[in-house]
Amino acid sequence: MKRIVTSGAALTAALVAAVVALPGGTASARVPSHPGPHFSTTKTPYAPQERLGDYQSPPRDFAPVFAENVVRHGSRAMTDSDDGDAVLAVLRSAQAQDALTRLGTRLGPQVQTLLAGASSVGYGDLAGRGEQEQQGIALRMERRMPALFSAIVAEKAPIEVVTSGVDRAVASANAFTGGLTSGDPALAGLIQAPVTDKDLLYFHKQPQNADYQAYLDSDPDLAAVLAKIDDEPRTAKAARHVVSRLFGTGFAAAMSADDQIAFSRSLFELYSSAPDLSVEAPNVDLDAFLPAEDARWFAYLDDAEEFYQSGPAFSGRTITYGMAGVLLDDLFARVEARAGGTSATGAVLRFTHAEEIEPLAVLLGLPGSTRAAALNQPYSYQNNPWRGANVAPMAANVEWDLYAGTPRGGNGKPATARGTEYLVRMLYNEKETAFKSTCRPVAKGGYFYDLNELKRCFNRP
Structure with missing residues (x-):
């Protein structure tokens, strides 16, 4: 995600040149954590949101025939060492002054x-934790639908695998499919090699969305509200x-407000990233x-x-999420092809980024993701439920x-005149989730929707 640079960045860049070494190259013991919540926003490590035993059963005589996801x-x-270098530079400067x-x-x-x-x-x-997350999602998928x-x-x-082509997405795909095969080795020969589709899974960076990139770079409303x-x-x-808690009074007072903010925001970036590296740096706790x-x-x-950059953003504008229509189209196209008999694919697995998940959540009307400002x-x-961690x-x-x-039928016998029906169930972070309110499930309070009903409420042809 594009980082907004503050005027304090000049100081932190200059301080990177500080040459006073910090003692003790590595931490030898875990720093005790203060009790309370941790705030990692979109860097929050993954946790499934529903237990395997709590899912609704499908209607009688219905069985799963296809699955697809976007992960x-x-x-x-x-993504780089800049925040760490900036924090270390200020610490070295303070140490040189015994501050x-x-x-x-x-x-x-x-x-x-x-x-x-x-x-x-x-x-x-x-990271290692990321591999474990993907493997766990895959194994639970198998256990939900043996x-x-x-x-x-x-x-x-065949099981199709599609990625953005970015290394962490490709590695996630490999970890996920490795989870599938560890659960059932017979799947190994059916999982196709990952293919790259940037238009589908990295659309925010593609030329056809130059208007979105211009919005990030120069939209006056965006710049004004973030400022x-x-x-x-x-x-x-x-x-x-x-x-004030890390530096002596004189050193802290000599830092301008912008410098203090730049340091603190860099520290927050490290703090929010630390849980993701729990395998490689298990003793780190900020x-x-x-x-x-x-x-x-x-x-x-x-x-x-x-x-404002990838979510619902401003009321009356779709610039941040309209481009996710290509991904919604693909979700529908795949279930329609399987239901229509034009595809024999067993599953489609897609691996992408937050910049694709967030706008897709708006289009799908997922809980807590849609309220614009x-x-x-x-x-x-105080005025909006949107949280990156969720x-x-x-x-x-x-x-x-x-x-x-x-x-x-009404007598309990198969209504064969109607032929085969297809139902869709949606999971969001593995929790059964209702489609938007204009869509009607087959049973009140249920999570299974007739495919034709979904096409109607999403205005599909």
Whole structure:
């Protein structure tokens, strides 16, 4: 996601040249975490949102015949070392002036260990935790629908794999399919090699969406609202509190407000990324260095950027999510092809990014993902339910399962005159999720929808 650069960046860039070494190249013990929540926004590690035993059963005589999903890559390393370098530079400068508090002396080794863990993975690449997330999603998919995967094996139905082509997405695909084959080795020969489709799964960067890229770069409403949010007094207050705990009074006072904010936001980026590297840097815990009330504020600033750049954004405008129509079209095309008998594919697995999941969530009307903000009332945690941790955590996923069966008549016998019917169930982060309110499920309070009803309520031809 595009990072908004503050004027304090100049100071942090200059301080990278500081040459005073921090003691203790790595952290030898885990820093105790302060009790309370952790705020990682879209960097939140994945957790399934429903237990396997809690799913609704399909209507009688219906069985799964096809599954497809869209999955964000799993937990990854930070995309570069810039935030870590910036934090270390300020710490080195403070150490040279004997201006680190007791707490401040403990931060440097933790940051160094985190950067070492990220470097061992490769900046921006899938971490060990991300591999585990993808494998777990795949295994639970098999356990939800054993009949489907037995049929895929029996019929030798291919499983298609499509990715954005970005390394962490390809690695996620490989981890996911590895999870499938560990659950059922007979699937190995049916899983096709991943193919790249950037128009489908990296559409936010493609030439056909130049208007969206121009929106990010130069839209005056976007620039104004993010500047207004960043300039809230709470930002400077939180930054002052963060630096006051790590640096002596004189050193902290010598930092401008912009410098304090730049440092604190870089620290938040490390704090929010640390859980994703729990395999490579298990002893890193930055909660003690960023109090919960301050972390929550910087999480809000991060969520605001995501909301306006890839979420529902401004009321009356579709620039941030209309481009996800290509992905919604593909979801429908695949279930329609399977139902129509023009495809024998058993499953389609897609691996992508938050910038694709967030706009798709708007088009699908997923819970907490759709409320846009009025131009004169900026997004806030008080007026909007959108949260990156819920909408697009690491390995966020949308799954459609297609069921085929013969509906039963009023006397309980098959209504054979109507032929085979197809029902769709949607899971969002593995939780059964209703389609938008204009769509009617086959049973009140249920999660199974007639495919023709979905086509109607989504205005499909």
